[in-house]
């Protein structure tokens with residue numbers, strides 16, 4: 001991005017474009033599918049209505065936003081690449097560009113810890129995070145510390161998950177596709193595809209017992225990938241605060257719209273007792289690309305079939321979520 005940026009707290013261009021995704025108000029819809037790969041985003045966009053012509057913007061930082069209509073309903077597909085830090089850019093910057101509720105479904109790939117075959121679909125009811133403990137002495141070994149930390153679980157939005165996604169996937173199931181769809185599952189999002197997913201590389205990662213440890217300590221643990229926890233965590237922690245304008249970083253005592261110093265929300269307007277308080281609802285569909293039990297890896301042909309099926313079903317689930325009009329952005333996806 002070469003435009004002048006006006007605010008170091010929440011950097012934006014003069015016309016309101018956020019710094020990393022490059023989008024502005026009206027270019028992203030309240031209903032979002034997020035994916036990791038550009039080709040997956042483009043393939044899902046093929047399901048969009050041909051009119052009005054979808055909007056597409058690839059930012060200099062590699063985020064791709066495609067906004068169009070699916071059966072008349074505005075939906076965005078946002079490709080974020082990989083990992084928790086990219087989720088953070090995505091959720092915070094999209095939140096800044098959209099008013100009202102956000103409904104987010106991640107459609108991503110995963111490794112599977114159970115005996116489900118590659119090509120299965122997992123709709124996790126919750127996710128934990130598994131992160132490398134940077135205080136552990138990886139060079140010399142460490143008797144005092146644990147090399148990996150497991151977080152507490154955070155739940156998916158059950159309306160989105162159970163009421164919509166499972167049904168949409170079942171009804172769009174291609175004839176004779178035997179792929180299991182599993183819902184009683186917990187996902188783990190990791191900060192590495194390798195060390196914190198228990199893969200063995202030339203690095204000394206002290207992770208040979210990690211998968212067994214996960215299975216022993218986390219009931220229903222089924223999948224490993226790298227983003228879902230951070231999406232669920234940010235969705236669950238957002239409390240409807242508006243981002244303060246640059247001028248309101250300090251004048252808490254003087255601004256009429258800002259709460260007093262004693263407020264638990266000193267940085268902005270508190271909507272937490274407001275029935276119209278916007279929400280972020282999130283769920284995920286994980287496509288099993290790698291079986292960590294059999295060591296099988298999915299074929300390109302299986303990926304195409306699985307993405308075509310699940311991509312259409314995710315759009316249908318988002319379309320079918322009944323959101324009252326006053327909870328949506330007044331000009332969502334108006335581009």
Ligand code: R1P
Pocket residue numbers: 035036037081082083107108109110193225226227
């Ligand atoms: C690793 O290969 C990537 O695949 C999974 C992981 O979460 C990680 O991002 O998801 P995507 O297929 O969405 O990229």
Ligand code: URA
Pocket residue numbers: 109110111112193197224225226289290
């Ligand atoms: N994505 C992951 O993060 N892990 C896998 O094993 C496969 C896909």
